[in-house]
Amino acid sequence: xxxxxxxxxxxxxxxxxxxxxxxxxxxxxxxxxxxxxxxxxxxxxxxxxxxxxxxxxxxxxxxxxxxxxxxxxxxxxxxxxxxxxxxxxxxxxxxxxxxxxxxxxxxxxxxxxxxxxxxxxxxxxxxxxxxxxxxxxxxxxxxxxxxxxxxxxxxxxxxxxxxxxxxxxxxxxxxxxxxxxxxxxxxxxxxxxxxxxxxxxxxxxxxxxxxxxxxxxxxxxxxxxxxxxxxxxxxxxxxxxxxxxxxxxxxxxxxxxxxxxxxxxxxxxxxxxxxxxxxxxxxxxxxxxxxxxxxxxxxxxxxx
Numbered sequence: 042x043x044x045x046x047x048x049x050x051x052x053x054x055x056x057x058x059x060x061x062x063x064x065x066x067x068x069x070x071x072x073x074x075x076x077x078x079x080x081x082x083x084x085x086x087x088x089x090x091x092x093x094x095x096x097x098x099x100x101x102x103x104x105x106x107x108x109x110x111x112x113x114x115x116x117x118x119x120x121x122x123x124x125x126x127x128x129x130x131x132x133x134x135x136x137x138x139x140x141x142x143x144x145x146x147x148x149x150x151x152x153x154x155x156x157x158x159x160x161x162x163x164x165x166x167x168x169x170x171x172x173x174x175x176x177x178x179x180x181x182x183x184x185x186x187x188x189x190x191x192x193x194x195x196x197x198x199x200x201x202x203x204x205x206x207x208x209x210x211x212x213x214x215x216x217x218x219x220x221x222x223x224x225x226x227x228x229x230x231x232x233x234x235x236x237x238x239x240x241x242x243x244x245x246x247x248x249x250x251x252x253x254x255x256x257x258x259x260x261x262x263x264x265x266x267x268x269x270x271x272x273x274x275x276x277x278x279x280x281x282x283x284x285x286x287x288x289x290x291x292x293x294x295x296x297x298x299x300x301x302x303x304x305x306x307x308x309x310x311x312x313x314x315x316x317x318x319x320x321x322x323x324x325x326x327x328x329x330x331x332x333x334x335x336x337x338x339x340x341x342x343x344x345x
Contacts, residue, residue, distance in 0.1 A: 086260065090167045100300050101143045102136055103168035104129045105255060107175035107265075110153025115178035117271035119283055124271055125174045126150045128285030128292075132172070135293040141304050142296070147171075156254040163259045170205065170299065171263035172292060173255050177270045185273040186219030190265040192256045193228040195247030201262035203242070205299050209266065212291035217279050218269065229253060229265075266292075 093101075106129035107121060108114030114121030129146060136144035145166045147159040163171050177184060189209055191202035203226065210225040221227075226242040230250040240248075256263045268288050269276035281287030297304065 086164070086167075093167045097143065099141055099143050100169040100303070101145060101166050102296060103145045103147055103163035103166060103171040103259070103261070104132055105147040105159055105163070105171065105173040106130075106150075107173060109148060110151055112153065115176065115271060117176075117178045118274065118277060119271055121176045121178065121271055122151075124176050124277075124283060124285055127283060128174050128268065128280075128288050131281075131284060131286050131289035132174075132292045135289055136296070139293075139297075142300075157258075160255050160258040163255075163261065163263075168259065168261045170296065171255065171259045171261055172296075173253070173263070173265040174288075174292075175265060175267050177267045178272045179270055180272070182272050184270045185276050186221040186225075187213040187269065188221040188225050188227055188267045190227055190229050190253065190256070190267075192263050193230070193248065193252050194245050196252075196257070198262040202256070202264050205262060205295060206264050208295040208298050209264070209291065212295050213268070213288075216287060216291055218276070 106125040109122045109126060112122065114125070130150065133144045133146055136142040143166075145162065145168065147162045148154040160171075177188075179185075187210070189206045191206040192199050196202075206226045210220060214220055214225070223241045223243055228240050228242065228244070228248075229237055229252055230240070230248050231237050231252070232250055240246075251257055253265050256265060268285075269280050271277065277283065279287065281289070
């Protein structure tokens with residue numbers, strides 16, 4: 042089963058040209074008829090995405106390192122922004138070296154960008170998956186473990202986001218991380234006073250309140266991950282220390298699983314397989330800037 046957010050796959054040039062001609066006529070009609078801007082925006086996005094997929098069909102993975110620049114995030118053994126940036130870079134390098142993906146950083150190291158600017162980067166690159174990397178903190182130093190927040194029920198990409206989240210939980214659990222809550226997957230919402238509240242993934246009700254801005258506004262499956270507690274030495278040791286390399290490997294493994302149905306064998310492995318052939322037959326994954334920036338860990342009544 043493929044979870045690719047775009048239904049289009051590169052095909053014959055004639056089909057592509059027909060699609061583009063029809064889309065161009067639609068855009069002209071929209072502009073002449075002064076239709077609603079959101080209709081025009083969606084049409085232009087779809088056309089742009091189709092062209093991008095035709096030119097390079099490799100999945101685009103948008104990586105958003107939480108905080109950065111003027112915002113250090115939570116504080117602990119190290120600043121959250123430093124850990125998220127290091128983890129994001131390590132994940133970028135893994136995906137880039139693989140060759141089957143197009144990794145994109147939503148912002149460069151130690152730069153200040155709003156949530157709006159960051160999801161604009163993901164959408165502008167026609168991301169097939171967005172991973173927002175964060176870390177928790179506990180002033181008492183007792184908190185530990187992994188949790189993630191996929192796009193909630195009722196959102197367009199909820200099913201795909203949840204599927205990727207389940208893969209992440211498996212990868213981080215195998216790493217030895219404690220899994221928080223019922224199963225490591227939760228949904229976050231903001232009420233009318235911009236106060237955040239959390240529900241477990243077993244609650245499948247559709248809430249009207251908005252979730253994290255990056256999840257709401259990115260036009261692809263998206264997930265926000267609290268990969269560890271930066272106030273826990275044991276957590277940091279498990280994810281690979283301040284470089285976050287072990288965590289990056291977990292993200293990479295989950296991404297490869299998520300896109301498994303449409304990925305070819307990595308180039309390096311394919312090359313090795315060719316060299317070892319002996320048979321003649323040739324057999325051989327907030328509604329605004331303030332929502333995320335004000336994020337603080339919330340302990341549920343259950344104490345998880």
